[in-house]
Amino acid sequence: MTVGRPRKFNPDDIVRIxxxxxxxxxxxxxxxxxxLKATGLHKGSLYQTFGDKKTLFKxxxxxxxEDIYTKxxxxxxxxxxxxxxxxxxxxxxxxxxxxxxxxSNRGCMVVNAIVETVPNDAEIKALAERQFQRFNSLxxxxxxxxxxxxxxxxxxxEMTIGLLMTxxxxxxxxxKDMINLEQANQILEAQFELLGL
Amino acid sequence: MTVGRPRKFNPDDIVRIxxxxxxxxxxxxxxxxxxLKATGLHKGSLYQTFGDKKTLFKxxxxxxxEDIYTKxxxxxxxxxxxxxxxxxxxxxxxxxxxxxxxxSNRGCMVVNAIVETVPNDAEIKALAERQFQRFNSLxxxxxxxxxxxxxxxxxxxEMTIGLLMTxxxxxxxxxKDMINLEQANQILEAQFELLGL
DNA sequence: CTATTAATTGACCAAGCGGTCATAAATGTT
DNA sequence: AACATTTATGACCGCTTGGTCAATTAATAG
Numbered sequence: 001m002t003v004g005r006p007r008k009f010n011p012d013d014i015v016r017i018x019x020x021x022x023x024x025x026x027x028x029x030x031x032x033x034x035x036l037k038a039t040g041l042h043k044g045s046l047y048q049t050f051g052d053k054k055t056l057f058k059x060x061x062x063x064x065x066e067d068i069y070t071k072x073x074x075x076x077x078x079x080x081x082x083x084x085x086x087x088x089x090x091x092x093x094x095x096x097x098x099x100x101x102x103x104s105n106r107g108c109m110v111v112n113a114i115v116e117t118v119p120n121d122a123e124i125k126a127l128a129e130r131q132f133q134r135f136n137s138l139x140x141x142x143x144x145x146x147x148x149x150x151x152x153x154x155x156x157x158e159m160t161i162g163l164l165m166t167x168x169x170x171x172x173x174x175x176k177d178m179i180n181l182e183q184a185n186q187i188l189e190a191q192f193e194l195l196g197l
Numbered sequence: 198m199t200v201g202r203p204r205k206f207n208p209d210d211i212v213r214i215x216x217x218x219x220x221x222x223x224x225x226x227x228x229x230x231x232x233l234k235a236t237g238l239h240k241g242s243l244y245q246t247f248g249d250k251k252t253l254f255k256x257x258x259x260x261x262x263e264d265i266y267t268k269x270x271x272x273x274x275x276x277x278x279x280x281x282x283x284x285x286x287x288x289x290x291x292x293x294x295x296x297x298x299x300x301s302n303r304g305c306m307v308v309n310a311i312v313e314t315v316p317n318d319a320e321i322k323a324l325a326e327r328q329f330q331r332f333n334s335l336x337x338x339x340x341x342x343x344x345x346x347x348x349x350x351x352x353x354x355e356m357t358i359g360l361l362m363t364x365x366x367x368x369x370x371x372x373k374d375m376i377n378l379e380q381a382n383q384i385l386e387a388q389f390e391l392l393g394l
Numbered sequence: 395c396t397a398t399t400a401a402t403t404g405a406c407c408a409a410g411c412g413g414t415c416a417t418a419a420a421t422g423t424t
Numbered sequence: 425a426a427c428a429t430t431t432a433t434g435a436c437c438g439c440t441t442g443g444t445c446a447a448t449t450a451a452t453a454g
Contacts (some may be wrong), residue, residue: 004400005450012363016319028225104316118373130365176315194391201430202420
């Protein structure tokens with residue numbers, strides 16, 4: 001069915017590699033040359049396939065988000081009690097960012113993108129907002145369901161989400177060089193306890 | 198006493214202007230041209246006085262931090278009960294970053310710097326760590342003093358600080374476009390309540 | 395075997411970057 | 425008034441940046 005010379009690479013693989021590079025170094029500090037080196041592609045191929053650097057970044061950010069969202073959803077659904085699943089997924093995502101060569105951590109790519117590009121770039125800002133909202137909804141569903149099953153929390157779901165998401169954002173940043181994974185886990189667990197989760 | 202042609206500008210004023218520009222746009226996205234435009238200086242003057250872009254950035258980051266640290270300290274000391282002062286200073290610093298042209302906020306400059314430059318730059322990382330530790334000590338002093346005056350908290354001071362600093366970091370980021378100042382204040386107050394502050 | 399289509403390749407480009415430097419101008423000292 | 429010292433000024437530089445493009449190669453369809 002396909003006519004013409006076939007690609008030697010799988011675009012999806014390239015996006016994953018791009019995620020890795022952008023995640024580590026950020027958007028601005030990643031040069032197109034860096035991407036070429038990491039992917040082994042030639043300039044023309046990359047530009048023909050992905051348009052330009054920013055488009056590739058947005059594709060990477062989006063794929064990153066879909067991955068992490070799916071990860072959460074799966075963990076939540078794998079537990080009989082979704083609330084247990086929710087807590088489990090938060091803790092697992094904490095270590096997802098992984099420790100790099102030195103002891104620093106790369107944090108959450110979405111958080112990094114927000115800090116770096118807002119308010120400089122409206123499109124990425126809009127993308128991050130959508131992702132943030134969708135993630136909030138996922139958590140909201142779990143909390144509301146738990147409540148309707150008789151569970152009582154310290155605060156209404158919206159406030160619980162606000163505190164939880166804010167803390168996660170903070171952990172993502174502070175893991176970069178202020179705290180280690182163990183401390184982060186302790187902080188997160190303390191917050192669960194405080195919120196009555 | 199001074200020999201040679203006198204400066205037409207005050208270096209300290211320039212650093213404040215540099216803070217403003219770097220804070221808004223970040224390190225990489227701020228060009229030397231931006232700085233010249235904002236300060237009205239000429240290239241040679243800037244380089245002669247401050248060395249280079251990164252040195253100026255570090256000077257700006259340091260001054261920013263000293264400002265904010267002093268601000269906190271003053272507010273804490275201005276209250277008969279330092280614990281009240283502590284809470285007040287946190288809330289005040291929240292609005293310190295200010296709303297920009299659009300509805301986005303520039304967050305905390307130190308947080309921005311950590312996200313942008315760690316792990317790319319070891320010096321800035323070290324600077325941020327020092328500042329973080331010194332700030333922690335300031336809070337620790339207040340909590341320990343309150344405890345020795347009979348106040349009881351939900352957690353030991355170290356954990357309280359961990360939760361508080363992490364939340365503040367998260368608020369700084371999320372204020373950029375996820376939440377507004379009012380929501381941020383509510384979240385912060387809820388956290389105070391949870392921690393028994 | 396030829397035509398068609400698309401991917402590969404590397405040379406190329408303008409613009410912007412951070413940074414330098416020789417010269418001119420302004421002050422205090424002698 | 426001449427000198428020493430410092431700052432002001434803007435032309436200048438090499439390099440890197442993101443991005444383009446024409447020629448070449450490789451596959452498939454007829």
